[in-house]
Amino acid sequence: MSENQRIIEIEVLRYHPEKDKAPYQQVFQVPFTDDMSVLQGVQYIKDYLDGSLSFRWSCRMAICGSCGMMINGEPSLSCETFLRDYYPARVRVEALAHFPIERDLVINMEGFIEKLESIQPYIIPKEPRTLAQGEYLQTPAQLGAYEQFSSCINCMLCYAACPQFGLNSEFVGPAAMALLHRYNVDSRDGGKAERMELVNSEEGVFNCTAVGYCSEVCPKHVDPANAVNQNKTNSAADYFMRFLTPKGGAK
Amino acid sequence: MSKRRPYVRPMAGWWRKNPFFVEYMIHEGTALFVAAYALILLTGLVYLAHGEAAWNVWLEGLKNPWYIAFHWLALAAMCYHTYTWFKIMPRTMPPVIVGGKRLPDFAITGSGLAVAVTASLAMFGLVWGMAR
Ligand code: SF4
Numbered sequence A: 001m002s003e004n005q006r007i008i009e010i011e012v013l014r015y016h017p018e019k020d021k022a023p024y025q026q027v028f029q030v031p032f033t034d035d036m037s038v039l040q041g042v043q044y045i046k047d048y049l050d051g052s053l054s055f056r057w058s059c060r061m062a063i064c065g066s067c068g069m070m071i072n073g074e075p076s077l078s079c080e081t082f083l084r085d086y087y088p089a090r091v092r093v094e095a096l097a098h099f100p101i102e103r104d105l106v107i108n109m110e111g112f113i114e115k116l117e118s119i120q121p122y123i124i125p126k127e128p129r130t131l132a133q134g135e136y137l138q139t140p141a142q143l144g145a146y147e148q149f150s151s152c153i154n155c156m157l158c159y160a161a162c163p164q165f166g167l168n169s170e171f172v173g174p175a176a177m178a179l180l181h182r183y184n185v186d187s188r189d190g191g192k193a194e195r196m197e198l199v200n201s202e203e204g205v206f207n208c209t210a211v212g213y214c215s216e217v218c219p220k221h222v223d224p225a226n227a228v229n230q231n232k233t234n235s236a237a238d239y240f241m242r243f244l245t246p247k248g249g250a251k
Numbered sequence B: 001m002s003k004r005r006p007y008v009r010p011m012a013g014w015w016r017k018n019p020f021f022v023e024y025m026i027h028e029g030t031a032l033f034v035a036a037y038a039l040i041l042l043t044g045l046v047y048l049a050h051g052e053a054a055w056n057v058w059l060e061g062l063k064n065p066w067y068i069a070f071h072w073l074a075l076a077a078m079c080y081h082t083y084t085w086f087k088i089m090p091r092t093m094p095p096v097i098v099g100g101k102r103l104p105d106f107a108i109t110g111s112g113l114a115v116a117v118t119a120s121l122a123m124f125g126l127v128w129g130m131a132r
């Protein structure tokens, strides 16, 4: 360690279900360099100060979506957030808000996985297609309709940013709704009517009150709030369609 | 037996925890002024239905300094509401494609604000013209 080694304080919200009744804060003194991310800070803690600290990570390059944490109260990817930006103040890290804490910085994401499944995140063809028909072709405009919504890395920062999800964990929520929209507006897809049932349901888009923080924190510029709010209009249209066409709209 | 015991953090006071949420709450709160003002106008309509004398009583009442102060407050609240309303507008609508390109957020917010200002001024001018 060099002479001018700087030390930053990292305050971590700890919780070990087998011994702690409730989470509590613990402060660590972490030597750091300018190129160190918050993730590297907690890795330092695990390697040298307290091996029992638990957290998720994988790629270290903002692409796997595993390392989301509340950093000074803001949902962030800890691998692309740098300690130098907080020094000399203390950095507070906490498990992603609005999710149950499994252990330390690890949240329980079962609910989110179920939601991802429920939106049928795959192309449901309009009609069966034979190999002989070849691949689907799309124009750049058709690609443009859904491309942004396909960039989601499932980091769940948007859920940690959504107070309505915090108040009602049944709400399908921003990322799942963005992915649902991604398939609904894909020119190859024919599953919209099925997915609209979820959009219109109690768990659907009308839980959203347009806070908009989800889009603010999204590291991939997916703009999930846009997907949710466009589907409020779609849902209303879907509702009125049933009066106009015998087969229009979802059930 | 499983040692799992997922801990659910309380939501009490959630909106105080982040400046973004505070702004959101102020935005929602200013909607109350819009509602209050609608009520005031509605009361005026009720007085009007009771004839000219009643109407003049209502008009006289509006000259109360407290009422005038409230008007300024309501105006400020409504300006803030309008601003934050159009700020979030790009997030609530389908993309607008102009000349093959997607209209940027600031253009949508800007045109919304421009329309609001123009409509307010036109309304003001109209009422001003009628009152003279
Ligand atoms: S929409 Fe954005 S913030 Fe939400 S999970 Fe996907 S990448 Fe993360």
Ligand code: FES
Pocket: A057, A058, A059, A060, A061, A062, A063, A064, A065, A066, A067, A068, A077, A078, A079, A080
């Ligand atoms: S470690 Fe993969 S996104 Fe941060």
